[in-house]
Amino acid sequence: MIRINEGRDFGAFQDGWLNLKAKDLLTCCKQLILLNDSVYPIINLAASSWPRFLHGDPEAVVGITDSYENGYHLQSYALHLPQSVIDSGWWDRYWRDYPGWGGMRRSIRSGEIGLSQLILQHGIPLKALHSVAKLRSKLSSETLQQQLESICSKRCSDWILKELISSGTSSINNFSPTHRWAIPLILDGCPFIKRQLLENNEERYLDPLLITCGEESFVNPDELADYLKPPILYLFG
Numbered sequence: 001m002i003r004i005n006e007g008r009d010f011g012a013f014q015d016g017w018l019n020l021k022a023k024d025l026l027t028c029c030k031q032l033i034l035l036n037d038s039v040y041p042i043i044n045l046a047a048s049s050w051p052r053f054l055h056g057d058p059e060a061v062v063g064i065t066d067s068y069e070n071g072y073h074l075q076s077y078a079l080h081l082p083q084s085v086i087d088s089g090w091w092d093r094y095w096r097d098y099p100g101w102g103g104m105r106r107s108i109r110s111g112e113i114g115l116s117q118l119i120l121q122h123g124i125p126l127k128a129l130h131s132v133a134k135l136r137s138k139l140s141s142e143t144l145q146q147q148l149e150s151i152c153s154k155r156c157s158d159w160i161l162k163e164l165i166s167s168g169t170s171s172i173n174n175f176s177p178t179h180r181w182a183i184p185l186i187l188d189g190c191p192f193i194k195r196q197l198l199e200n201n202e203e204r205y206l207d208p209l210l211i212t213c214g215e216e217s218f219v220n221p222d223e224l225a226d227y228l229k230p231p232i233l234y235l236f237g
Contacts, residue, residue, distance in 0.1 A: 001015065001016065001019050003015050007100055008111075009034075009038070009076060009077070009111070010098065010110075010112070010115075011100055012036070013034050013111075014095050014100065017092075017095045018095060021092065026086065029086060030082075030083045031056055031080065031081065031082060031083065032080075032081040032085075032086045033054075033079070033081070034078070034079040036076065036077050037195075038194060038195055038196070039077050039193060039194055040192065040193045040194075040195050040198060040219075040227065040228075041191060041192055042191055042192070042193065042212070042217065042218045042219065043217055043218060043220055044217035044218070045191050047217060048189045048190065048191035049064065049129045049190060049191055052129055053078060053080055053129060053191070056080040056082060057080075057082065058082045058084070059082065059124075059125065060082070060125040060126065061074065061079060061080065061081055061082070061085060061116075061119050061124055061125070061126055061127065062079070062127045062128075062129065063076075063078060063080070063126065063127070063129070064077070064128070064129055064130060064190060064191065064192060065128055065129075065130050065131075065132065065177055065178055065185065065190065066126065066128035066131055066132055067132060067177060068132065068171075068172050068173045069174065069175060069176055071117065072116065072117075073115075073117070074112075074126050075112065075176070075178060076111065076112040076115070077178075077192065077194075078192070084124070085124060088122070090118070098110065098111070129189075129190075130177075130185055130188050130190050132172050132177040132181075133172065135177055135181055135184060135185065135188065136172060138184055139164050139165055139167070139168065139181075139184060140165060140168075144161070144164075144184055144187065145157065145161060147187045148160055148161065148183075148187070152211060156210065160183060160206060160210065160211075163206055164181065164183070164184060164206070167180055167181070178190075178192075178194045179194055179196070179197060179203065179205050180205055182194065182197055182205065182206065182208040183206050183208055183210065183211055186208060186211070186212065186218060187211075193208050193212070193219070195228065198224070199228050
């Protein structure tokens with residue numbers, strides 16, 4: 001399907017769903033995966049949680065990560081829907097009634113957060129493969145320290161741990177784990193890195209390349225030039 005790039009990820013999901021319905025291509029669909037392009041996949045996906053995500057769960061909606069920011073939800077860059085959801089009337093009505101393009105706030109409020117809340121209202125569990133609550137406790141674990149020291153110098157690993165633990169003064173309601181905790185997420189088996197961290201990182205979170213470019217299973221630095229979209233710079237003279 002070729003479409004105008006409007007409406008962010010949920011606008012594209014909406015157009016995709018309605019197009020499949022109009023062409024009657026969903027009658028034998030047993031699983032549906034929604035992905036957007038806001039993430040960079042690591043090299044060794046087979047060693048990450050990606051196979052578990054693809055397998056899904058017939059009783060739950062599966063996501064890679066969850067978040068409590070502005071309300072509990074699965075982060076929508078990767079969602080795996082079981083047949084019990086995609087065959088339901090409320091799922092189809094959601095996409096027919098979705099308001100479409102209204103800026104990033106609407107996409108998050110009515111899309112990412114609104115959809116998760118709707119799924120919960122219909123008694124379907126949400127399953128995050130890398131739960132933010134469990135990830136929080138990992139920040140102070142010896143396991144994370146050992147993982148970092150196997151990749152970085154002790155000086156660097158100590159500094160990274162110090163920066164990560166400093167986030168313990170903030171509630172998990174206040175941030176996105178895929179941005180604030182990208183490094184422990186990768187070491188926990190997350191298959192993706194947020195592109196925003198690699199392209200501009202305006203909030204100055206820990207750069208995941210501190211650990212990934214030296215590891216062949218994570219990032220190939222030679223392909224970044226073709227993959228990433230740098231911020232626009234206005235050069236004069």
